[in-house]
Amino acid sequence: RKEVEQDPGPFNVPEGATVAFNCTYSNSASQSFFWYRQDCRKEPKLLMSVYSSGNEDGRFTAQLNRASQYISLLIRDSKLSDSATYLCVVFSSGGSYIPTFGRGTSLIVHP
Amino acid sequence: ETGVTQTPRHLVMGMTNKKSLKCEQHLGHNAMYWYKQSAKKPLELMFVYSLEERVENNSVPSRFSPECPNSSHLFLHLHTLQPEDSALYLCASSQDMSGTGFGYTFGSGTRLTVV
Numbered sequence: 001r002k003e004v005e006q007d008p009g010p011f012n013v014p015e016g017a018t019v020a021f022n023c024t025y026s027n028s029a030s031q032s033f034f035w036y037r038q039d040c041r042k043e044p045k046l047l048m049s050v051y052s053s054g055n056e057d058g059r060f061t062a063q064l065n066r067a068s069q070y071i072s073l074l075i076r077d078s079k080l081s082d083s084a085t086y087l088c089v090v091f092s093s094g095g096s097y098i099p100t101f102g103r104g105t106s107l108i109v110h111p
Numbered sequence: 112e113t114g115v116t117q118t119p120r121h122l123v124m125g126m127t128n129k130k131s132l133k134c135e136q137h138l139g140h141n142a143m144y145w146y147k148q149s150a151k152k153p154l155e156l157m158f159v160y161s162l163e164e165r166v167e168n169n170s171v172p173s174r175f176s177p178e179c180p181n182s183s184h185l186f187l188h189l190h191t192l193q194p195e196d197s198a199l200y201l202c203a204s205s206q207d208m209s210g211t212g213f214g215y216t217f218g219s220g221t222r223l224t225v226v
Contacts, residue, residue: 004153034214043201043217044154087154089214098167098208099215101154 023088
């Protein structure tokens with residue numbers, strides 16, 4: 001089983017739709033969680049951290065479910081500019097904090 | 112301007128060439144990383160430096176040789192590469208290796224093609 005798994009998609013949604021991605025992780029000792037956004041042929045950029053209590057930033061909501069070992073990202077009122085690949089990143093303890101990246105979920109928002 | 116600058120942006124090299132990738136961060140971070148991103152695959156960690164000391168080397172072939180002369184600069188020296196080494200090479204930095212805070216800042220990457 002892969003350490004961090006994401007559905008590669010693509011998720012193809014119309015403008016204004018609500019879309020959600022999940023990311024599962026296998027290491028129960030995982031400590032920190034992030035969502036990154038990567039545009040085509042660009043570098044990944046931090047979108048938001050993920051906390052146990054959940055956190056919201058405008059149209060974006062991130063949740064962590066430790067019992068089931070997954071994190072989620074919800075995007076409301078999708079915009080064309082939200083089209084990108086969304087990477088799940090998990091930091092696990094064990095000597096040093098080295099992150100594991102998921103392969104990303106591709107989102108395409110169309111008019 | 113991301114705060115992490117990589118040069119060159121694009122590189123085409125033959126299998127017998129020697130070249131170097133450069134990364135510079137202006138954020139006062141203490142940890143720097145090299146990642147490889149191939150099509151349809153997750154980011155692969157290659158090397159980690161913390162306070163200029165190599166912390167992690169994920170079984171990377173010896174044809175890739177990192178150098179970290181100070182906490183602001185990181186190099187990746189390349190020699191006798193193979194076509195399958197063609198990929199996007201990303202440099203990243205973080206405040207430390209705690210995995211907390213604001214995670215990584217990535218450079219724009221070097222898109223490498225080995226012919």
